[in-house]
Amino acid sequence: MISFILIILTSLFFSGIIIRTKSRASGRKGPGLFQPVKDIIRLFKKGAVYSKTSSFIFQAAPSIYYASILMAIMVIPLGEYRGIISFEGDFVFFAYLLGVGKFFMILAALDTGSSFEGMGASREALFSMFAEPAFFILMGSFALLTGHTSFQEIFASLHFGSYISYILGVLATLVLAMITMVENSRMPFDDPKTHLELTMVHEVMILDNSGFDLGLILHATNLKFAMYGALIANLFMGSFPLYLTIPIFLGIQLLFAVTIGLLESFTARFRMNHNAQYILALSSVSLLIFLGVLLMLGQFS
Amino acid sequence: MITIPFVPHPFRARLSFFIVCLEAAVTTVPAVKALGGQDTHLVLSVNQLAGNWSFHVDRLSAWFMLIINLTCINGALYGTGYMKQYEAQRANLSLHWVLFLLFQGSMLWVCMAQNGLVFLIVWELMSISSFLLVLFDHQQKSTLQAGINYLVQMHMGVLFLAAAFIWVYFSEGSLEFSAIEHFFSSHSNFWLFFLFFTGFGIKAGFVPLHSWLPQAHPAAPSHISGVMSGVIVKLGIYGIFRMVFFLKQDYILIGEIVVILSVLTGIYGILNASVHRDIKKMLAYCTIENIGIIGIGIGLGLLGLGSGNGLLVVLGFTGALLHTLNHSLFKSLLFFTAGSVYLQTHTRDMEKLGGLIHRMPVSAVFFLVGAMAIGGLPPFNGFVSEFLLYSGILLGIKSIGIANNTLMISALAGLAFIGGVSMLTFTKSFGTVFLGNPRSPLPREPREVSPVMRLPQYFIILIMLSVGLFPLFYFSVTGSIVSAYLPVMAGEDFRIPAALGNSISAIGRFSLLFLALLALIYFTRKKLTGRRPVSTGPTWGCGYTAPSANMQYTGKSFSKSLGKLMNFMLLEKKKYKEIRTNEIFPPERKYSSHYNDFFVTRVLDGLVDRLLYSMNYFQFIQNGKIQMYILYGIFFIVLVFLGTALKLI
DSSP: OHHHHHHHHHHHHHHHHHHHHHHHHTTOOOOOTTHHHHHHHHHHTSOEEEESSOOHHHHHHHHHHHHHHHHHHHHOOBTTBOOSSOOTTHHHHHHHHHHHHHHHHHHHHHHTTOHHHHHHHHHHHHHHHHHHHHHHHHHHHHHHHHSOOSHHHHHHTTTSSOTHHHHHHHHHHHHHHHHHHHHTTOTTTOOTTOOOGGGOSHHHHTTTOOHHHHHHHHHHHHHHHHHHHHHHHHHTTTTOOHHHHHHHHHHHHHHHHHHHHHHHHHOOOOOGGGHHHHHHHHHHHHHHHHHHHHHHTTTTO | OTTGGGSOGGGHHHHHHHHHHHHHHHHHHHHHHHHTTOOEEEEEEEETTTEEEEEEEOHHHHHHHHHHHHHHHHHHHHHHHHGGGGTTOHHHHHHHHHHHHHHHHHHHHHHHBOBHHHHHHHHHHHHHHHHHHHGGGTTSHHHHHHHHHHHHHHHHHHHHHHHHHHHHHHHHSOOBHHHHHHHHHHSOSHHHHHHHHHHHHHHHTOTTSOTTHHHHHHHSOHHHHHHIIIIIHHHHHHHHHHHHHHOOSOHHHHHHHHHHHHHHHHHHHHHHHHHOOBHHHHHHHHHHHHHHHHHHHHHHHHHHHHHTOHHHHHHHHHHHHHHHHHHHHHHHHHHHHHHHHHHHHSOOBGGGOOOHHHHOHHHHHHHHHHHHHHTTOTTSHHHHHHHHHHHHHHHHHHHSOHHHHHHHHHHHHHHHHHHHHHHHHHHHHHHHHHSSSOOSOOSSOOOOOOHHHHHHHHHHHHHHHHHHHOHHHHHHHHHHHHHHHOHHHHSTTOOOOHHHHHHHHHHHHHHHHHHHHHHHHHHHHHHHHTTSOEEEEOOOOTTOSOOOGGGSOOHHHHHHHHHHHTTTTSEEEEEEOOOOTTOSSOOOOOEEEEEEOHIIIIIIHHHHHHHHHHHGGGGGGOOSOHHHHHHHHHHHHHHHHHHHHTTOO
C-alpha cells in the first residue's frame, strides 16, 4: 500500500523534474515543478474531438491503458513492504498487465486509420517486443539468485550474503532504466520533442487523442516513469526499516529523473532503423547479470 | 449417421448438429466419470485373429474427449450457419455433414483406443475424414493441392507410428498400450520415443514437421479449420502425452530436446504468423506457435521427472494440458471470426479489408477477445496457462543444474519473446482487418453474421472468461490428471504447495480487480466527460488535406521492420522491375512480395527435388502398359513360388 501511495506521489513531480533539469541544462529557467500536472488537470476539464474513422476502441483504450498501469503499480513493493498485489510469480502478471495497456494503445493508434499513427504503433510493438526478453531474463536471474519469484521476496532477499549483488544491482539499474526509456519512448530511442511525425514513436500514436483521454495518457506516462523508478529504488533497499527506505526511494526517484533530464539534454537519439538492435542488446546485459548470478552461486566451480 | 442424406435438405445440418450433440453427450458421461477417478473399460472381442480390442477412458483421454466435444459442438453449430453459402451444392453438403460426424467419432475413438492396431485404424479414419472435409471446396486447384499435401504428410506420420508399434510388437509380442510401458521399462527409451514423437509431431505441427498446417487450414471451410486447429492438432499432443506417461528413463535428455524444439517451434511459428497477409494462414502459423508453448510445458514436466522435482512435473504438464484447452477455445474463436469475415467479404487477404468494426461490431469484439487471449493477456485464459509455464520455468531455474539453467533462461526469454511477437501479430491483424477505413471496394456491403453463428462464439468466450477468472478449478482438474499418471509424485510426500494454489487463485482475483478498476475508470470518465462538448472530425493528417484509404498503414508495413530484422528466417520474395536511370517517364508497374516458409523452401523442396530426380530413373517400370503390369504380377508370383519351393522364405 505504501509503495502505491509513494509512486502516485512521485508521479506528480517526476516529469516536472525532468523538464526542469532539461531547461537548466540548456540555460533556461524552465516551468514550475508541477506544471505537467497542471497541464494534465486542465486536459481533464476539456471536451474532446474524435476522428470519424475511429470506433469505441479508440475511446476505451486510454482508460484501459491507465487501469493497466495502476494495476501494475499495485504489484510493486517497497523494500520489505509488499505491494497491494503480491504472490509468487507476480512479476509475470506485472509484465502482462503492462502488455494489456500497450495492446490497446497500439490498437487505438491503428483505429484512426492514419499512416503516421500506424507507423508509431508498429514501432511501439516492435520495440517493446524486443525489450520483453531483457526484463524476463533479469527477473529470472534474480529468481535464481534469491530462490524467490515475487517482487517483494526477491528485493527483500537480494543483498544477503554478498556485496557482489550490488554490482548486479547496478547492471540491473542500467537494464531497467533503458527499459523505462523504451517503454516511455524517451531519449536514446525516441525524441519526445521532435517535430516530425515520421520519426516519432509514442507521440505520434496519440496524435488524435484529446481532452480527458489525453490527460489519462499523459498521467499514465508519468506513472510509468515513477513505477520503473520504484523498481530501480527497490534494487537498493533490501530490508531496511521504513524511515530509511522512504528517503532512499525518494532520493533514487529524484536521481533517476535528473539522470533522464541530463540524458535527454546531452545525447543524440539512436538511428531509428537500428533501435531494435540496440534494444536487443539490453538482453545481453541481462544475460551478463545471469552469468554474474551463476558465478555468485558457484555454478562454474 | 447414414440417415443424413435421406432427410430433406434443409434439415441435414440440424440433424447433424443434433447427432454431434448426442455423440458428445454419450461420451461426456464416461469422461466426466473418469475425471472423477472412475475409469471406464470397454473390451470388444472381434475374433480370434485380431484378439481383443480394448478401449479405455481414463483421465487423460477424458480431458481430451471433453475438449473434442466442446470444440465439435461449437464447430457444428457455427458450421450450420457458415455452410448456408454453399446451399446449392446439396450432395457435397450432405457428404460434408456425414464426414463431420465420422470425424468427431474417430477423434473420440482415438482418445479411447488402447491397442496399437485399433489406434492406427481410428487414427487413419480421422486423417481421411478430415482430409475429405478439407477438400470441400474441391473445385479450386489450391484446395486440392493443400488437401493432397495434408494426406501425404499424415501418412508419413502414420508410417512412423506404425513402425513404432511394430517395434513394440516384435519386442513384447503385443500391440496393447501396456506393452509399450513394458518396453520402456526394459529397453532404451530414446529411440522408440523419437519414433512416436515424430509420428505425433507431424500431426501436432512441431517445426520442421509443420508444413501441412499453413496449407490445409486456409483451404478448409472455417469451422473445419477451427476444429482442426483446435482439436486434430491437439491429438498429436495427446499421443505425445500418452507416450510421455509411459516413459521410464532418459527423462532429462528427452526433456531437453523437447524444450529446445518447442521454443524454436514457438518462435518460428509466431514470426511467420506476423508477416503473412492471409488471415487463416496467419492463424495456422499461430497454431504452430501454440504447439510450441504446449511443448515447452511437456518438456518442463519431463525435466521435472528427470530431476525428481514433483512440483515442476505438475507445473509443466498442467500448463501444457491447460494450454491445450485454452488454445482450442481461442483458436476456434479466431477461426470462426475469420470465417465470418470471409463469409461477408469473400477474401482472406487482410490487406484488402479494413474498418470492419463499424459493419461487424460483434465479430470484431470476438476477434479482439481471441487476440487478447492468444497473446496471453489477462483477464483471459491464455494468461493462466502461460503463467503456469512461467512458474515452471522459474522453478526449473532454481532446481536443476547448470546446463539446464541456461536452457531454462532461454526458454524464459523465448516465451517472453513469443508473447511480444504475438502482440505485434494480433495488433496487426486486428488493426488491418477491423480498424481504420476499408482498403478496397468489396463485392457487397459486409453485415454482421447470423445469430446462429454468433452463439457458439459467445459460449466460447464465456468458458474462456471462466478459465481466466476462476483458474484454480481448472488447475485442480489438470493437476489431478497429472498426479494420477505419476504414482511416484502422487505419493504421500507430494502435495501441491499452498503458495502455488494462492498465486493461481490470485490471478483470477486480481484479473477481476483489474476489470473492476477498468470499469471504475471508464465510468468516472463517462461521468466527468458526459456533458462536455464532443465533436468529430477527420483524422489528423499532419497537414495533408486529401488523405485516402490507400494511405493507411498496411499490415505489411506494420510487420515489415520485424520481417527485415529476421530475414534469415523469414524469406521475402519480391517481384518488381527496377526503374532505370534513363527512364524519364516510367510506365505503370507492379510490385509484389510474399513470404516463403524457411523449411519448405530451404530444406524440404530441395530434398523432394533430389528425390524426384533419382526416382526418374525408375520411371521405366511404370510405363502405363497393362501387359507389363500383368507380367510384373506373374514375375512376383513365380518368385514367391520359387522361394517357397526352395525354402528360401
